[in-house]
Amino acid sequence: MTDSFDIVINGGGPVGMGLAIELGQRGVRVCVIERHLTPQPIPKGQNLTQRTAEHFAAWHCEAELRAAHPIPPGAGIGGLTSYGTLLSGWHYDWLNRASVKDFYFTANARLPQYATEGVLRARAAAIPAITVLYGWTSTALMQDAQGVSVTVQSAAGETRGLRAAYAVGCDGARSFVRNAAGITETRSDHDRLMALLVFQSTELHDLLERYPGKAFYNVLHPDYDGYWLFFGRVDHGKSWFFHAPVPLDTTRENFDFAGFLHRAVGQEFALSFDHIGFWDLRISLADTYREGRVFIAGDAAHSHPPYGGYGVNTGLEDARNLGWKLAATLQGWGGPGLLDSYDAERRPVFAATAREFIARFINDDRAFLNTYHPDRDRAAFEAAWYNRNLDAAEVNAFEPHYEGSPLIGPGAGPNARGDHQHIARAGHHLAPPPGAGAAVWTALGSGFTLLSQDVGGAVAMAFRAAAQAAGVPLTVAAMPDGAEAVYGAAHVLVRPDTYVAWAGDAGDPTAVLARATGQRVAQGGRDAA
Numbered sequence: 001m002t003d004s005f006d007i008v009i010n011g012g013g014p015v016g017m018g019l020a021i022e023l024g025q026r027g028v029r030v031c032v033i034e035r036h037l038t039p040q041p042i043p044k045g046q047n048l049t050q051r052t053a054e055h056f057a058a059w060h061c062e063a064e065l066r067a068a069h070p071i072p073p074g075a076g077i078g079g080l081t082s083y084g085t086l087l088s089g090w091h092y093d094w095l096n097r098a099s100v101k102d103f104y105f106t107a108n109a110r111l112p113q114y115a116t117e118g119v120l121r122a123r124a125a126a127i128p129a130i131t132v133l134y135g136w137t138s139t140a141l142m143q144d145a146q147g148v149s150v151t152v153q154s155a156a157g158e159t160r161g162l163r164a165a166y167a168v169g170c171d172g173a174r175s176f177v178r179n180a181a182g183i184t185e186t187r188s189d190h191d192r193l194m195a196l197l198v199f200q201s202t203e204l205h206d207l208l209e210r211y212p213g214k215a216f217y218n219v220l221h222p223d224y225d226g227y228w229l230f231f232g233r234v235d236h237g238k239s240w241f242f243h244a245p246v247p248l249d250t251t252r253e254n255f256d257f258a259g260f261l262h263r264a265v266g267q268e269f270a271l272s273f274d275h276i277g278f279w280d281l282r283i284s285l286a287d288t289y290r291e292g293r294v295f296i297a298g299d300a301a302h303s304h305p306p307y308g309g310y311g312v313n314t315g316l317e318d319a320r321n322l323g324w325k326l327a328a329t330l331q332g333w334g335g336p337g338l339l340d341s342y343d344a345e346r347r348p349v350f351a352a353t354a355r356e357f358i359a360r361f362i363n364d365d366r367a368f369l370n371t372y373h374p375d376r377d378r379a380a381f382e383a384a385w386y387n388r389n390l391d392a393a394e395v396n397a398f399e400p401h402y403e404g405s406p407l408i409g410p411g412a413g414p415n416a417r418g419d420h421q422h423i424a425r426a427g428h429h430l431a432p433p434p435g436a437g438a439a440v441w442t443a444l445g446s447g448f449t450l451l452s453q454d455v456g457g458a459v460a461m462a463f464r465a466a467a468q469a470a471g472v473p474l475t476v477a478a479m480p481d482g483a484e485a486v487y488g489a490a491h492v493l494v495r496p497d498t499y500v501a502w503a504g505d506a507g508d509p510t511a512v513l514a515r516a517t518g519q520r521v522a523q524g525g526r527d528a529a
Contacts, residue, residue: 002161005031005131006330008150009168010138010177012036014045014113015298015315016170017120021059022323024127026446028330031162032124032132033152039121042275043198043234043241045113045312047077047216049097050104051429052313054498055320057106057441061123068115071236076213077110083374083385085266086219086231087207090374090385094218099395103420103431105441110215112234113312136160141167141180143293166326168295170319173284175300181291188283188359192227193250194305197242197257198234198275205237207269219264222373226366227281229264239274245281252276281305283354289318289343297322302350304358314353317400318346324496328517333471337406338518345402345414352416357398396420402499403427407516424487424503430494433487436480444494447473448501448516451483453490459506460491466509472517 007023009016012034020030048065056062071077078098083090097108124130133152139159140151148167153159169177178185208214215236219229229244242261257276262268283304289296298315322342328334368388372381399418404411408427422431432440443449448467452460455478467474484490489503493512501516514520 002149002163003031005029005162005164007031007166007168007326008033008148008162008164009170010141010150011169011171011175011298011300012117012121012132012134013170013172013298014116014120014312015319016168017117017124018055018059018316019168019170019297019319019323020124020130020132021061021120021127022319023327024124024129025059026324026327026331027129028327030130031164032130033136033138033150033162034132034134035137037134039114039117041114042196042277043112043114043232043239044196045116046110046232046234047095047097047313048109048111048116049313050101050106050108052316053106053109054104055316056119058320058498059120059123061119062106064119064122065109065111065116068119069109069111070115071110071215071233075215075236077108077215078213079216079218080211080214081218081220083220085221086217086264087266090382091211092386095216095395097395100420102434103422103429105432105437116312133160138171138176138180141177141294143167143181148293165330166293166295168297168322168326169300170296170298170315171300173299173303175296177294178286178296178300181294181296183286183288183291183294183296185284185286188354191248192245192281193248194243194279194281195246195250195255195257195260196275196277196279197261197273198239199242199261199271199273200239201269201271202238203269204240204265204271207265207267220365220369221264222369226362226364226369228365231264243279246278250278283358285347285351285354289347290339295322295326295339295342301347302354304354310353310357314350317349318342320497321346325518328496333473333517335514335517335519337520341406341518345405345407348414349400349402349416352414353398353400356417357394399428401425401428407495407501407518409515422486424489424492424500426500426502428500430492430498430500433480433483436483439480440483443475443477444498445473445475445477447475447496448513449475449477449494451477451479451487451492451494453479453484459509463491463493463509463513466513470510470513470517470519472513 006029012032079094081094136152150162215233217231297318374381402414404413490505493502
């Protein structure tokens with residue numbers, strides 16, 4: 001017997017479940033295959049950006065995300081970088097995402113991935129279009145011109161067949177779907193074995209009271225060649241995780257992990273271990289995010305060391321980008337170039353993230369540690385140390401955008417590096433106008449939205465007519481007072497993923513919508529009808 005769906009998703013972690021919700025809310029019939037009956041209690045993917053919180057708001061579970069937050073109100077979720085040891089006294093604030101809060105509709109959050117997964121699982125359970133097979137594993141995948149066939153097996157050995165128009169692998173760095181589809185990847189291997197430790201310690205909490213408002217801590221030590229000794233809070237006041245490089249032959253039995261933690265902190269403290277594990281530090285990027293009717297997202301498409309909190313946030317943005325495009329294609333208003341734009345937009349963004357915000361962190365830290373040392377020249381070290389903190393600039397510069405994508409038009413190309421602005425720029429995330437963010441957010445529809453200075457005027461009426469003729473779902477909403485000056489345009493067309501498709505005072509709505517929905521396929525840098 002074969003069960004039929006619109007989409008089969010292999011992997012029910014945050015990315016897979018987020019994609020299922022994005023699709024299910026649009027009426028797309030989804031089956032998620034997830035081998036774990038419950039979320040795995042390993043704290044990872046903790047730092048959720050303001051943009052990620054917007055996804056949860058769009059998926060109608062932001063309040064639940066806040067309620068699952070294990071850090072009490074007022075405790076703070078900021079970061080700190082320290083030299084030598086955690087208690088050395090040389091430190092500065094790091095990755096202060098609050099510096100860009102005015103450019104997003106929601107606040108950032110911090111909670112372990114298993115808590116995030118719990119919120120997403122509960123939301124998915126409330127959507128009738130979503131079926132989740134917990135405790136099942138995919139064992140075979142084949143595709144043809146009409147669709148994809150997936151064979152799954154339960155822990156008890158029962159076998160079922162699934163059939164769908166498309167399949168998506170959200171199944172991690174060792175992705176079954178990626179391998180079954182024949183998608184290759186390019187790896188940058190740093191040849192480092194990393195330890196992941198989860199431990200309990202109220203004494204460490206007491207020691208770190210000197211750093212109020214901090215929830216994660218990055219130690220730079222000359223012996224570790226630019227690789228981080230990284231602490232993060234799990235449950236405030238008692239539980240922690242830590243990852244750092246260890247010798248390649250390290251095992252649970254032959255290494256003093258408690259001593260390692262004491263040296264990283266700078267003094268001994270009482271602790272008890274919950275978990276000791278290992279992972280290989282490398283950066284990998286799939287050579288394509290699509291092979292026929294098969295797509296990959298999240299760690300299946302890209303993986304990297306957990307430096308800077310880019311992993312789960314990047315994966316959830318994959319889900320948001322791909323979800324509306326799959327739905328549009330299934331519903332008939334997505335053009336022939338729409339699905340290919342997923343790879344064209346998302347893959348360059350991760351490549352830039354890996355190059356500009358992950359590998360560069362390692363290289364810059366290595367160069368600093370090799371150049372400066374307080375024992376050689378303390379004055380030069382301290383001058384360089386306190387001047388090297390580019391926290392605000394780095395947070396502002398991480399602004400993924402799709403300029404130059406096939407759906408946007410001319411530009412240098414999608415990138416992770418940009419700058420935050422309130423002006424409405426095609427290919428960039430829509431920022432809330434100061435004082436009117438809630439009004440704009442509630443006005444956005446599930447399809448395209450035209451924010452218009454004159455909803456009854458000729459431009460708005462022309463967009464309505466063009467959207468109706470093309471079958472494109474379009475909400476026309478009044479731009480709040482003062483927003484036109486902020487956005488720099490009388491009309492702003494917003495995509496279903498809250499990126500700006502077009503902004504201007506006048507234009508050709510038919511051409512704008514045709515490009516934004518993939519009806520006009522870019523060829524050789526120009527649009528072709």
